[in-house]
Amino acid sequence: MELPSLLLCILLKVSAVGCQVLAQERIVGGYVPVPHSIKYIVSIQTTDRQHFCGGFLINKFWVITAAHCNIGLNRMVMVAGDYSLTVYEGTEQEIQPQILLPHPDYNSVTNNSDIMLIKLRAPVFLNSYISVVLLPRQDATIAEGKMCRVSGWGYTAPSGGQIPSTLRTVTLPIVSMEKCNSSDSFNGSITESMLCAGYSLGGKDACQGDSGGPLVCNGRAYGVVSWGKGCAEAQFPGVYTAVSKFRKWIDETIFSYYSRCHTN
Numbered sequence: 251m252e253l254p255s256l257l258l259c260i261l262l263k264v265s266a267v268g269c270q271v272l273a274q275e276r277i278v279g280g281y282v283p284v285p286h287s288i289k290y291i292v293s294i295q296t297t298d299r300q301h302f303c304g305g306f307l308i309n310k311f312w313v314i315t316a317a318h319c320n321i322g323l324n325r326m327v328m329v330a331g332d333y334s335l336t337v338y339e340g341t342e343q344e345i346q347p348q349i350l351l352p353h354p355d356y357n358s359v360t361n362n363s364d365i366m367l368i369k370l371r372a373p374v375f376l377n378s379y380i381s382v383v384l385l386p387r388q389d390a391t392i393a394e395g396k397m398c399r400v401s402g403w404g405y406t407a408p409s410g411g412q413i414p415s416t417l418r419t420v421t422l423p424i425v426s427m428e429k430c431n432s433s434d435s436f437n438g439s440i441t442e443s444m445l446c447a448g449y450s451l452g453g454k455d456a457c458q459g460d461s462g463g464p465l466v467c468n469g470r471a472y473g474v475v476s477w478g479k480g481c482a483e484a485q486f487p488g489v490y491t492a493v494s495k496f497r498k499w500i501d502e503t504i505f506s507y508y509s510r511c512h513t514n
């Protein structure tokens with residue numbers, strides 16, 4: 251499946267029949283978490299308030315998402331403190347992006363370096379509904395079989411009728427690079443800066459609309475939802491951007507913006 255068409259599909263609210271084959275259960279096989287228990291996640295929306303990607307707060311001025319979620323600065327808004335996308339809960343904070351910084355090495359063919367930093371126009375107010383998530387250290391690894399949590403607001407299949415709006419979450423084991431890159435699976439398309447998570451029998455996975463959201467292991471965001479083959483298919487785990495490979499870039503980029511700020 252091609253991401254641009256998927257994205258378009260999602261932007262079209264998954265209403266057209268043509269989107270039917272592309273739209274899948276969001277967070278397949280997961281469950282609804284306790285409201286506001288996942289405080290670092292943000293919904294990234296179009297200016298007409300259609301959710302299309304997830305993201306996560308790493309401090310009150312910065313969000314991380316996938317580079318393939320970049321639809322342009324003036325077309326995006328973010329909502330922190332959200333749970334149900336359709337119900338106003340009074341906990342939401344709308345945050346405007348000021349600068350989009352997709353990774354300079356992002357390659358939409360190989361899906362490599364699928365990570366983007368978003369600087370916010372104004373700081374988000376951290377409270378009991380909104381907080382940040384820690385990041386792994388540069389090059390930190392996570393063992394095969396380690397359980398991690400991925401969350402998001404992807405869309406359901408049109409055949410399912412309504413588009414439910416509450417956040418969902420699922421826990422998945424990390425799959426080894428060797429298994430994920432093997433000819434039984436992604437056959438050589440997995441790079442050192444990707445991470446795989448899922449069950450060999452499938453059934454649980456992130457899906458389109460969950461893109462950009464965090465895969466959290468040991469309380470740290472090790473992955474960014476990036477790509478896959480369909481959703482929750484046997485032998486094909488979800489593929490995530492390995493955040494630990496970009497920790498230096500993240501720190502240096504953020505630091506350079508703060509220094510710039512101080513010299514102004």
Ligand SMILES: *[C@@H]1O[C@H](CO)[C@@H](O)[C@H](O)[C@H]1NC(C)=O
Pocket residue numbers: 251252253358359360361439476477478
């Ligand atoms: C990149 O991701 C898309 C799914 O979004 C997939 O179809 C494609 O095969 C991936 N590219 C490579 C080289 O694996």
Ligand SMILES: *[C@@H]1O[C@H](CO)[C@@H](O)[C@H](O)[C@H]1NC(C)=O
Pocket residue numbers: 433434437438
């Ligand atoms: C895996 O990739 C190799 C080399 O690109 C190719 O020759 C082979 O047909 C692929 N195998 C499968 C199962 O797709």
Ligand SMILES: *[C@@H]1O[C@H](CO)[C@@H](O)[C@H](O)[C@H]1NC(C)=O
Pocket residue numbers: 427431437438439440441442
């Ligand atoms: C995956 O396989 C390809 C082709 O054999 C190889 O070039 C690449 O380095 C492998 N990725 C990892 C992370 O080992």
